[in-house]
Amino acid sequence: MSAMAACSSAFSSVMSTIASTVTLTLRRRLGALVIRPGYPREQRVVVEETEAHAGVSGKEVVMRRAAVYKRCGCKTRSEAGGGRCPRLGERGHGSWYFSLELPCGRDGRRHRVRRGGLRSRAAAEQARAYLLGADVVPGRGAVTVGQWLDIWLEMRQSLSFNTRRLYTQQVNDYLKPCLGSVPLRSLTVARVQAMFVGLVRANATRQRPLSPATFVRIRGTLHAALNGAIRVGLIERNPAHLVELPSGRRPRAVVWTDARVAHWRATGERPPVAVWTAKQTAEFLEHARGHPLYVLYLAVALLGLRRGEVAGLRWCDLDLDAGVVQVSHQVQDRGGRTVVCPPKTEASVRTVALDHGLAAALRVLRSQRRHGDGGGPVGFLFANRDGGPLSPGYVTHTFTRLLVEAGLPPVRLHDLRHGAASLSLAAGNDLKVVQAMLGHSSIVLTADTYTSVLPCLAHRAAEATAALVLEAARDTAIALRERGRREQRRRGKGRRSRGRVAKKQHRRVRPHSAPRRSHS
Structure with missing residues (x-):
């Protein structure tokens, strides 16, 4: 019996060591996959901490593999689907999770590990297999780049x-x-x-x-x-x-001056980033007048909206009475699909003022879109045949075609945004106003990237500089003349003063005369 007890004790000791080793290995592997705080909650690894103790049986050392499952953050639940979101079957909706249990201790509690936020089922299975000890990812020293x-x-x-x-x-x-x-x-x-x-x-x-x-x-x-x-x-x-x-x-935006246009027509060379002058922009808009996307390009040229932002504008974002439009969404092309998503940055969510001309064009567009019952239009300002948003790629393609038809020097659609900033600056607007219009978080980005020196602005600056210098030169000439007059007056006064002193000295010094004779 003593031998049996010794064998049982040795077996328990070995199994305890194995359990501790497995637990430590899993925790080390888990540490390599933990996503640090700062990421969304569902992307973190959750570990319910309990310590493995000695005395576990051999069956308890084996990991119980839980099934990989899918979750989402929607609050909508379907009774027919067992309380699950009805959209979980859709591709791209929700994310994949897995769970597993470490060996239980003397208190019978298990170590529950849950991992979520993975993009595919295969990724969830790979991460779970890695934690369980499969050779999916080698040890730390053998991991390749x-x-x-x-x-x-x-x-x-x-x-x-x-x-x-x-x-x-x-x-x-x-x-x-x-x-x-x-x-x-x-x-x-x-x-x-x-x-x-x-x-x-x-x-x-x-x-x-x-x-x-x-x-x-x-x-x-x-x-x-x-x-x-x-x-x-x-x-x-x-x-x-x-x-x-x-x-x-970084290439700086240049302006299509007459000399650059002539060079482009002769050689075909074009600068990386170029903007139109006010006259060239007006020529394009005049050519696009009557096209279904005329108002869209007018908004880009005047407000500097990104193509995704202008494609994502909805009628509910527009307040023509107040003369403003709220930019709160954008449209992107994703793998052949057009999706609506939040704007690029927090600063991109903004309210932009409308001028009278653009507001009038939007009123005309609204009157054309009114329903038969007299109600106002709903949905997107610029919609496709199905009522969905226009693809940004289609907006760019149409812009390029209209540009070629107009015979204007080539620019990108995004260069209209550059041009809007430069034209606004040339109109005398403050740089801070231009920053708010474009939706930039930093005024440095606005100043360094999106403002080009238009010829009219350059001439105005040159004339202002010359006027300042000429005014200073006139003031200097007047001061010099005045100083010369003062100097002349001072010199003339000095000469007159010296003459009076000489006369006084001449009166004091008289020649010796003969003694007067008495008449007695």
Whole structure:
């Protein structure tokens, strides 16, 4: 019996050690996947802390694998669906979760782990298998840059659609082909620098070379991913932080002057960013008059709205009596679908004043859209045949076609936004007013990027500078003449004073005369 007791005690000790080891391993793996505070609540890992104790049985060491499931934040529930959201079956609605249980302790309580916010079922199964000990992701020392980039993209659930698409494109086209097989802990500044040197050399054979701004964005994506690896303890420093990039400057918007237009017609060369003059903008709007999207382009040219913002305008956002429009939504093209989403930044949500001409054009558009019962129009200002918002791509394509028909020098639709800022500044508006109109959070961005020096404004500034100098020159000439007169008066007064002194001295000094004779 003593031998049996000894064997039982040894077995319990071994099982306790195994349970403790499994628990520690799972917690370490869990720590590598924890999303730090600051992300949405449903994207964090939740662990109900209880400590594993000795004395667990062999069956309790085995993990119980819970099913992967889908959740959403909607409050709508369907009784027929068992209290679940009826839209959970739709693709792209909600996110995927998984749960598992660690070994229970002496008190019988289990360690419950829940993880959510994953984009696909496969990602949830992969993360769950990783926590359970499967070789989905190798140990910390063997994780490659490519593997970590995939994990990092899955963890960044708060990214907008366009930002995620940009990150994914940069990861797949540049980062993984050059650095994907490199162990993450072996990544050095020299390796990252060599990648950018290779990309610069490859520019010579590219049909469309990468710009310096593209290099900055690629480094920014890698820098953000490596910062995430630092937060979970995979590496200690960020090699992308010390990488030097090719020098380059952001292209400044120039104006289509007559000389630039003549050069473009002769050579076909065009500047990267160019804006129309007030006359050229008026020519385009006159050519577009009568087109169904005339009012849309008029709003972009005068208010500087982004194409997604103007496509997302609704009739309820418009107050023609007050002469204002509220920008609260934008439209984006996502994989062949047109979706409505919040504006680009918090500062993009703004109220913009309407001029009398644009307000009159909107009144005409509203009268054309009135229902037969006399009610006002609903939905989007510029809608497609189905009543949905126009695709931003269609808006851009139509603008390019009208531009070519008008025979004007080429500009992008977004350059109308540049032009609106420059025209507003040329009209004498304050830079702070232009910033509010464009929806910028920083006035520096408005001053550095969206304002070009129009010829009329340049001439006005030159004339003002010349007038200031000429006025100062006139004041200086008057002062010099006045000083000369004072000097002359002072000199004349000095001469007269010296003459009077000489006369006085002449009277005092008389020649000796003969003594007077007496007449006695």
